[in-house]
Amino acid sequence: MLQVHISQEALEVILNVLDDIKKKTVHHKFENQYDEILFFKYTKPKFVSKLIYYNQIYKIETRKPYGGERVLRKYLLKELNKLKRFFDDQLEFYKYYRTGSTYLDHKYFVRNKHDIKLNLSTRYFETDHRFSTSHDYIVAKILANDLIEVFLEDQLHGLERDEIKTVKIPKSKMNWTGSKTALIELVYALYASGYINNNNADIKLIALTFEKMFNIDLGDYYRNFLAIRIRKKGRTQFLQELQEDLIRYMDSQDE
Incomplete structure (x- = not known):
């Protein structure tokens, strides 16, 4: 399975890169809060989103059920619905991020400045706060889901070609x-x-x-x-x- 091998290789590379970035970040002092926000809002999520993407593609490919077109379509649609549920759960933050808002950046993207009232993920409390803010992972997840959605849609499109011809x-x-x-x-x-x-x-x-x-x-x-x-x-x-x-x-x- 080509996608499985590609995902495995990509994950190894990205993990090494992220490990290097983390080592440098935890010992780095940002010149100001604006630079810290830029890093956790834009730079780190670009790398983490690829990690999430390839990890999810690996899972999707290795868990594909054996069966006909109907079984596979049901499986892919179920995966697509997972993305939509995440969107629903994070709708307010999604709107904030996609519209380019900045008024809560000092709480979302500065370390140790989390606000318990801002719909925090339980995952945040388990992370290394030297390398995480309350919402940088959610940005990465949004970016990754965009890519996963395209992958799933392409898979479904492949199944639908014969149906569309009819x-x-x-x-x-x-x-x-x-x-x-x-x-x-x-x-x-x-x-x-x-x-x-x-x-x-x-x-x-x-x-x-x-x-x-x-x-x-x-x-x-x-x-x-x-x-x-x-x-x-x-x-x-x-x-x-x-x-x-x-x-x-x-x-x-x-x-």
Whole structure:
């Protein structure tokens, strides 16, 4: 298994690099708090995220069940759902980090400045606080999950190629003239409803069907969906507009 061997070799290299970085960091005095924040918010997580990524890929590959396409698909979707659960658990911090906020950096990314009220992971209390802050590992986990998600999506895409080939959709003369984000919101609404194929339709298959139907490339719709999820208000903005449009149309027909 190529991925297993690659992961093993990568883990050995990264562990050695991190060990060297730790030895230097614990004896290093940062010139100011800003430099310390930069290191624990951006530099260290880049290395730790690769450690998390290759370790998780190793586990995913070595635990793959034997069986047909259905069994493997179920396994991969379960792994994908683990990433989504982490996202849900860390939603507030995810929004803070992804929006480039800095007002809590002095608590998140400075050693021995943790705040018990800021949703601390139990893992933090077991780490070496000379080389850890309360949230640098969470940043690394976010970065790693981005890569793991791509890996899992690629695996699922490989399983779906044959299934997609069987989807016969005649060339459409209809074009989507709204925003991609609006259509992605609709696609996910249908996926979440479970009304397609008795809740057995994969999100990629639904998205592909809409792409063919309306002659549009939705691009990285999962990433776009994450942006929809962290909207401050109006997470279902397009669906609400659709409801209002339909009600207006019904009212006009009653006149």
